[in-house]
Amino acid sequence: MTSTAAPPAPVPARRAPAARRPRRKWRGWLFVAPFMLVFALTFVAPVVYAFVLSLFRDQAFFGGTVFVGADNYVQVFGDPKFWEAFRRVLVFLAVQVPIMLVLALIAALAIDSARLHGAGFFRIVIFLPYAVPAVVAALMWGFIYGDHFGLAADLNHLLGTAVKPLSPSWLLTSIGNIVTWEFVGYNMLIFYSALKVIPKELFEAAAIDGAGTFRTIVSVKLPAIRGAIVVATIFSIIGSFQLFNEPNIMRNLVPNTIGTFYTPNMYAYNLSFNGQQYNYSATVAIVMGVITAVIAYVVQLRGSRKEM
Amino acid sequence: MATFSVTQPRKSRVLTGFMALYLLYTLVPLVWLVINASKTQPALFSTSGLSFGGTFALFDNIGQTFTYNGGIFFRWLGNTLLYVVVGAGGATILATAAGYGLAKYRFPGRRAVFAVVLGAVAVPPTALAVPTFLMFSKLGLTNTPLAVIIPSLISPFGLYLIWVYAADAIPDELLEAARIDGAGEIRIFLTVTLRQLVPGIITVTLFTMVQTWNNYFLPLIMLSEPKWYPLTVGLNQWSAQANGAGAQPIFNLVLTGSLLTIIPLVVAFLLMQRFWQSGLSAGSVKQ
Numbered sequence: 001m002t003s004t005a006a007p008p009a010p011v012p013a014r015r016a017p018a019a020r021r022p023r024r025k026w027r028g029w030l031f032v033a034p035f036m037l038v039f040a041l042t043f044v045a046p047v048v049y050a051f052v053l054s055l056f057r058d059q060a061f062f063g064g065t066v067f068v069g070a071d072n073y074v075q076v077f078g079d080p081k082f083w084e085a086f087r088r089v090l091v092f093l094a095v096q097v098p099i100m101l102v103l104a105l106i107a108a109l110a111i112d113s114a115r116l117h118g119a120g121f122f123r124i125v126i127f128l129p130y131a132v133p134a135v136v137a138a139l140m141w142g143f144i145y146g147d148h149f150g151l152a153a154d155l156n157h158l159l160g161t162a163v164k165p166l167s168p169s170w171l172l173t174s175i176g177n178i179v180t181w182e183f184v185g186y187n188m189l190i191f192y193s194a195l196k197v198i199p200k201e202l203f204e205a206a207a208i209d210g211a212g213t214f215r216t217i218v219s220v221k222l223p224a225i226r227g228a229i230v231v232a233t234i235f236s237i238i239g240s241f242q243l244f245n246e247p248n249i250m251r252n253l254v255p256n257t258i259g260t261f262y263t264p265n266m267y268a269y270n271l272s273f274n275g276q277q278y279n280y281s282a283t284v285a286i287v288m289g290v291i292t293a294v295i296a297y298v299v300q301l302r303g304s305r306k307e308m
Numbered sequence: 309m310a311t312f313s314v315t316q317p318r319k320s321r322v323l324t325g326f327m328a329l330y331l332l333y334t335l336v337p338l339v340w341l342v343i344n345a346s347k348t349q350p351a352l353f354s355t356s357g358l359s360f361g362g363t364f365a366l367f368d369n370i371g372q373t374f375t376y377n378g379g380i381f382f383r384w385l386g387n388t389l390l391y392v393v394v395g396a397g398g399a400t401i402l403a404t405a406a407g408y409g410l411a412k413y414r415f416p417g418r419r420a421v422f423a424v425v426l427g428a429v430a431v432p433p434t435a436l437a438v439p440t441f442l443m444f445s446k447l448g449l450t451n452t453p454l455a456v457i458i459p460s461l462i463s464p465f466g467l468y469l470i471w472v473y474a475a476d477a478i479p480d481e482l483l484e485a486a487r488i489d490g491a492g493e494i495r496i497f498l499t500v501t502l503r504q505l506v507p508g509i510i511t512v513t514l515f516t517m518v519q520t521w522n523n524y525f526l527p528l529i530m531l532s533e534p535k536w537y538p539l540t541v542g543l544n545q546w547s548a549q550a551n552g553a554g555a556q557p558i559f560n561l562v563l564t565g566s567l568l569t570i571i572p573l574v575v576a577f578l579l580m581q582r583f584w585q586s587g588l589s590a591g592s593v594k595q
Contacts, residue, residue, distance in 0.1 A: 028413025035406035
């Protein structure tokens with residue numbers, strides 16, 4: 001999962017310092033140039049390189065590569081492995097993301113409400129799983145899910161159920177649970193920070209109008225933090241499409257259930273590192289990148305249109 | 309005139325109880341980890357998950373974790389620290405300078421910088437990993453610390469956070485006053501700006517630190533020798549070794565190692581929560 005947050009939102013233009021001397025105009029670059037140099041090397045160059053790679057194909061028998069134009073892209077669109085992986089992350093996205101964001105929203109509203117005993121304690125503890133590496137979270141939950149170390153088995157015994165979290169039918173749900181556990185606190189913090197800066201006058205106005213707690217939440221708080229909700233949604237979508245760490249680590253436990261193309265990102269990884277099909281792997285990565293960017297863009301458009 | 313004020317609502321036990329259930333979900337796996345890191349390997353299999361089993365072996369496990377396989381865990385810890393100090397530290401410095409530059413200067417190409425970085429946030433970072441690997445492999449950088457450090461140096465989130473923070477925290481008048489006093493731009497940055505940005509910088513440091521400390525995908529791809537692994541990749545290797553057929557299982561070390569990997573970050577977040585939380589809410593004003 002990615003763990004970055006808020007993308008830059010347009011910042012209202014501030015009063016620019018008057019450019020008295022022409023030389024001064026360029027001074028901003030002094031501070032921005034180092035970032036942009038490394039950025040060019042680690043973001044721009046790989047994107048360009050991936051695109052170039054995707055236009056070629058390895059010649060298995062003759063050695064070297066040949067230019068094949070859009071052939072690799074055509075192949076992705078007819079590749080059942082890719083679409084199986086894609087459908088899987090789409091289901092994951094449709095189920096896990098809403099659950100996680102609603103939980104985060106409830107937690108943020110509760111902590112912000114001033115009706116919670118020990119709100120500060122709740123805030124920091126619920127956030128803590130974010131500091132746990134995905135590797136450790138997946139190892140930990142993997143053990144808990146398994147029969148060896150008892151917890152899932154204990155719970156089944158207690159409730160009289162027979163849920164096997166690592167069985168093929170439960171596995172995606174089990175991975176969803178790990179991701180939810182890791183990121184509810186992080187999203188809660190995004191929502192909470194946004195709630196904290198809502199102007200107090202809005203609440204006073206709502207109270208004068210006789211709005212109760214629920215009405216205040218729906219009519220004042222949620223619209224006020226729409227920007228934060230859009231941001232959290234976009235990052236959760238990107239995270240779902242990029243799902244890699246948790247299933248890749250859990251492969252150790254269930255190698256037969258989690259194959260080499262369980263998620264699109266695992267597919268791209270295995271094409272490169274187990275199959276040496278770098279050109280096709282780059283194509284898969286680009287297709288996923290474009291799909292993700294388009295969906296993120298649509299969500300952002302819809303999110304900001306409602307605001308007007 | 310009677311002033312209208314919003315009365316402070318009373319604390320609710322129902323809400324607190326409801327939230328306590330969620331807290332339980334958050335904490336149980338962590339408690340489970342602490343309990344099970346204190347068990348010997350046989351006790352892991354023979355005792356129930358949430359009860360202490362037999363002898364209290366935590367310190368023995370810690371000793372074993374650090375000495376197993378010629379002290380490789382210690383090496384991984386050192387690597388992780390190196391990647392965090394240089395990678396996350398460098399990312400914070402670059403993001404701070406660039407965020408400040410974007411917030412407080414008008415310069416040709418500023419809009420282009422804005423568009424490119426905005427676009428980069430939408431590009432999923434892991435989609436870049438394979439091409440970055442191939443590129444670095446051509447440059448002879450793979451399987452060196454630089455392969456992990458260089459991509460860690462860019463944090464678009466850090467840039468964004470400093471940007472909105474600087475726009476708020478540093479009045480233009482302050483910069484103008486310093487300029488009138490004859491200070492150069494670099495000197496203003498070092499003596500005036502940095503001090504104003506402290507909560508923002510601490511917030512960015514903590515988040516880039518978590519990203520680098522927890523990074524798994526990038527080092528997994530870039531590194532082929534265990535001697536360069538960070539803790540995350542190393543731990544997963546131990547775990548894979550424990551699960552392979554006919555292999556030597558070291559579950560107790562995987563668990564103790566996991567616990568040792570979490571503790572530094574949890575401590576950092578707890579100690580510095582006042583700073584990073586104030587840095588975050590300043591950043592969200594503009595959302």
